[in-house]
Amino acid sequence: MTEEHRAEALVSTQWVENHRNETHLRLVEVDMDREAYDQAHLEGAVGWSWQTDLCDRIRRDIIPEEALDRLLSRSGITNDTTIVIYGDNNNWFACWAYWQLSIYGHRKLRIMDGGRKKWIAEGRPLTKEVPTYPAAHYMTRGPDVRLRAFLPDVMRLMAQSSSSLVDARTLDEFTGRVLAPAGAPETCQRGGHIPGAVSIPWDQNCRQDGSFKSREELARLYESRGVTPDKDVVAYCRIGERSSLTWFVLKELLGYERVRNYDGSWTEWGNLVRAPVERPPR
Amino acid sequence: MPERPEDYQERQVSIEGHPARLRTFRLGSLFYTSVDNVDPGGVLVRVEGSTREEAEQRAIQEARREFLAYTHR
Structure with missing residues (x-):
């Protein structure tokens, strides 16, 4: 394992600020509670709730395949989109989302190192505006048990x-x-x-x-x-x-x-x- | 329009005998405060206020209720 592999999984806050408007890239915020996203988030980021979007509340299970297809589609994410995930608590729930997306075979995944806390502490821009994206087509692979x-x-x-x-x-x-x-x-x-x-x-x-x-x-x-x-x-x-x-x-x-x-x-x-x-x- | 958060600060206090961490920043005209339980760091409340003092006082009050509601000794 090399630093290259690490670099594939992690991106810095500076990298995100430089690249966040690229069309093949989608920012996703996942926090311990949805209020954090509602207060303010990175421009262009969609907010997912681990309690409703990333689970099956009846079966106590991870998100079912069809539900993940719908979530990604409505987030404007295709199989080729690079998803950069970040969140509060040093990325607890960002990693939760990353793990689930890995199970379902999404390959272009990154975590923003330091998450929401580091972004805010560095004084980088936030917005309250909730973006909307045209629905995309997404086909889940997996699951990788x-x-x-x-x-x-x-x-x-x-x-x-x-x-x-x-x-x-x-x-x-x-x-x-x-x-x-x-x-x-x-x-x-x-x-x-x-x-x-x-x-x-x-x-x-x-x-x-x-x-x-x-x-x-x-x-x-x-x-x-x-x-x-x-x-x-x-x-x-x-x-x-x-x-x-x-x-x-x-x-x-x-x-x-x-x-x-x-x-x-x-x-x-x-x-x-x-x-x-x-x-x-x- | 996006705005840059300013005046980010964090400090530890004790609430009902439990270690708690306050994190506050200003965005535009509002101050946003969250309180977590330090170890492991789970966020208990998030509030906003027009001043740092107002946001932090409200956050401490709400966190007190969370600690009392859920913590068993």
Whole structure:
């Protein structure tokens, strides 16, 4: 894996400011809440909601194929469009969108490094104007199930030394001291973590300005915890969005071949009857 | 017309005993403030106001309600 590969997945705020009006490129903002987009966003950016646009609310699933076709079509996106995704929280939900679009085979994908926070801190232009684009034709490919882990996969990998589970939640969630971060609803019955998982909270991937750490720093972070490129790696968190950022780092910035996001995450595992859970003694 | 955000600032405070981070910037005549829970950083509220003080005070009040509604100790 080289810096070239990293450069393919990431674009800088300056690059976006220089290229944002190019017709083959579409900016997409995905935040923790839609209010951020409504307050102001990059000129020309469409806003997607992870809670309504990027999921199947009935089945608790990622966006169905036909719904993704419709979403992309109404966003004026074709199979050849380069999609640059950004959002708040150092791109948590931007990575969630990136992961789903990867599953469905969209190849020209980029994350704006640093996301909304860095753009605003640098004083780059924002607008309230919501753009409209002529409907485009989009045909989804996939899904590529190698990028997504389900419960049986995690059950199987948990016991294998050739695999690594990465818990991207806070240390307090990992140890079971809390069931959810402060101010967030508790979505599980028990605290702790999946046996054998290592704790690498999502924010260890990022710098203070919201951008990703260097390739060398990230490689050191994961390899020092035994999460090496030769393993089957599964990342998880509470609902799968923080771990999509971990997935992005491992897959797209470090080039790990076999890395999956377990979007069932602790909301699924922490509610299972008789599922094994590790937590330190109190 | 697009405008450039100005006066971006962030600082940490304590709300109901929980660490909280305020981020505020000005866009045109309005100040926009968000509050997150620092670790992991989930945004709890976003508000706007005509001054920095007004936006931040409102944000803290609304965040207090969120912390009290959802956090169990």
